[in-house]
Every structure is written in structure tokens, then in C-alpha cells.
Amino acid sequence: MDAVWAALQESSFAAFVRNSTFVYPIANITHVVAVIAFFGIVATMDLRLLRIFEGTPARVIIARMRPVALILLLIIAVAGFVLFSAEAVALARNTAFRIKLAAIALALLNIGVNERTLRIYGDDNRLVRFTAGVSLLVWLFIAAMGRTIAYV
Amino acid sequence: MFAPGFAEAHHGWGSYDATKPITIIAAIEEVSLGNPHGMVMLTHEGRKWEVTLAPLSRMRVRGATAELVAAGKQLTAYGYPKRDGTSEMRAEWIEVDGKRIELR
Numbered sequence: 001m002d003a004v005w006a007a008l009q010e011s012s013f014a015a016f017v018r019n020s021t022f023v024y025p026i027a028n029i030t031h032v033v034a035v036i037a038f039f040g041i042v043a044t045m046d047l048r049l050l051r052i053f054e055g056t057p058a059r060v061i062i063a064r065m066r067p068v069a070l071i072l073l074l075i076i077a078v079a080g081f082v083l084f085s086a087e088a089v090a091l092a093r094n095t096a097f098r099i100k101l102a103a104i105a106l107a108l109l110n111i112g113v114n115e116r117t118l119r120i121y122g123d124d125n126r127l128v129r130f131t132a133g134v135s136l137l138v139w140l141f142i143a144a145m146g147r148t149i150a151y152v
Numbered sequence: 153m154f155a156p157g158f159a160e161a162h163h164g165w166g167s168y169d170a171t172k173p174i175t176i177i178a179a180i181e182e183v184s185l186g187n188p189h190g191m192v193m194l195t196h197e198g199r200k201w202e203v204t205l206a207p208l209s210r211m212r213v214r215g216a217t218a219e220l221v222a223a224g225k226q227l228t229a230y231g232y233p234k235r236d237g238t239s240e241m242r243a244e245w246i247e248v249d250g251k252r253i254e255l256r
Contacts, residue, residue, distance in 0.1 A: 018208075019187075025209055086187055087188065
């Protein structure tokens with residue numbers, strides 16, 4: 001796998017990211033700001049499922065907000081890839097980065113379980129609430145691991 | 153394409169010991185002005201040192217162009233060495249051709 005990361009890092013795209021004055025900082029700012037927006041939307045859905053607030057039915061909130069969350073997730077991933085490419089070899093070896101990727105896999109799996117359970121049993125369900133809670137914690141953990149990359 | 157150390161140099165400021173500032177004066181052997189931050193390699197007291205600089209945008213704004221910070225030129229770097237003893241420093245400022253560039 002190391003060869004793949006080395007090839008990415010030595011690609012002309014990665015060289016462009018390193019050598020451009022603005023691409024890297026813009027990707028960095030986009031990544032972080034999109035994470036904030038993403039978490040706000042995710043937290044709204046999860047807190048509704050956890051019944052921290054009620055009123056608008058959960059399915060209505062989720063139907064409106066999940067597509068936005070997915071678009072933001074895509075923006076986060078693209079900006080993240082730009083940042084990753086600039087120093088792929090070191091990042092692929094970075095413990096915090098590896099934990100972050102594993103946690104993202106868990107978070108995506110958790111979305112799948114939450115989605116499916118919600119569709120089958122509705123929002124008055126233990127597993128739905130459990131996965132909503134997991135979602136809140138895991139996304140915050142992912143953000144924390146992202147910041148930890150620079151310190152390990 | 154670039155020094156092996158280049159990609160490893162991404163870490164927090166806490167890993168540098170600000171209580172033990174050092175000054176290195178040597179010829180620039182390798183230079184990379186890029187993101188997430190630039191670096192130069194030079195030899196100091198028989199060891200190869202990596203000097204970590206600022207991100208490219210800040211370097212540009214402060215006049216640290218590729219023409220100024222170029223291989224072969226004499227560079228003075230004042231900054232803080234890594235706590236773990238590896239020959240790497242985070243530069244507080246550098247001076248080339250009589251021009252001092254603050255990096256913080």
C-alpha cells in the first residue's frame with residue numbers, strides 16, 4: 001500500500017497542491033468549515049431521534065436534512081483528499097489518521113444501521129436511539145482524531 | 153523528488169523546545185517551499201538539519217520567494233529544536249541575503 005501513497009504524493013496533482021499558494025489553505029478551510037456544518041445537521045437529526053426535542057416528525061427532519069449532510073460529507077471527503085495527497089506517505093502511517101479512518105468506517109456503517117432500523121421499525125425504537133447516540137459520539141471523536149494528526 | 157524528512161514534518165509546536173533556541177548558519181542544501189509548510193535542509197555541526205518554515209502563503213506574503221530562499225545561499229535560521237533530539241528545528245525567523253523573514 002505504501003507504493004500507492006508514494007505514487008499519490010509524487011503525482012503532479014499532489015505537487016500542484018503543495019506548490020500552489022492557495023489550494024492547500026482553501027482545502028483546509030473548506031474541510032473544517034464543512035465539518036462544522038455537517039455536525040450541526042447530524043446533531044439535529046440525532047438529537048431529534050433521541051427526543052431531546054420533539055414536534056416536527058423525525059422522518060420529516062431526516063428526509064430534509066440527510067441529503068444536505070451527504071453533500072457536505074462529499075465536500076469534506078474531497079477537501080480531505082486534497083490535504084491527504086500533499087503528504088500521503090506520512091499521513092497513511094500516522095496513528096491518529098488511521099484511527100480516524102477506522103472511525104469513519106464505523107460511522108458510515110452506523111448510518112446504514114440507523115437508516116435501515118428507522119425504515120423498518122420507525123423512530124420509537126431502541127436501536128434507532130442507540131445508533132443516533134453512537135453517531136453523535138463517533139463524529140465528534142472523528143473530529144478530535146483529525147486534529148490529533150498534527151500532534152502524534 | 154524531495155527530502156525524506158519533508159513529509160514527516162507535520163506536527164504541533166509543542167514538540168519543539170522553545171526554552172532552548174538555537175541559531176544555525178549554513179548553506180542551503182535543499183529547499184522546498186510548499187504546503188503544509190516549507191523546509192530547508194542544511195548541515196550544522198556535522199549533522200544534517202531540517203529547518204521547518206511557514207506555509208507557502210505566509211512565506212509569499214513576507215517576501216520569502218523561491219529566488220530568495222534558494223539552494224546554495226547562506227541562511228541564518230533562529231528557532232527551536234525538537235524535544236526528542238532529532239536534528240530538526242522550527243524557525244522563528246530566517247535571514248537570507250541580509251533580509252530577515254519572521255515566520256510566526
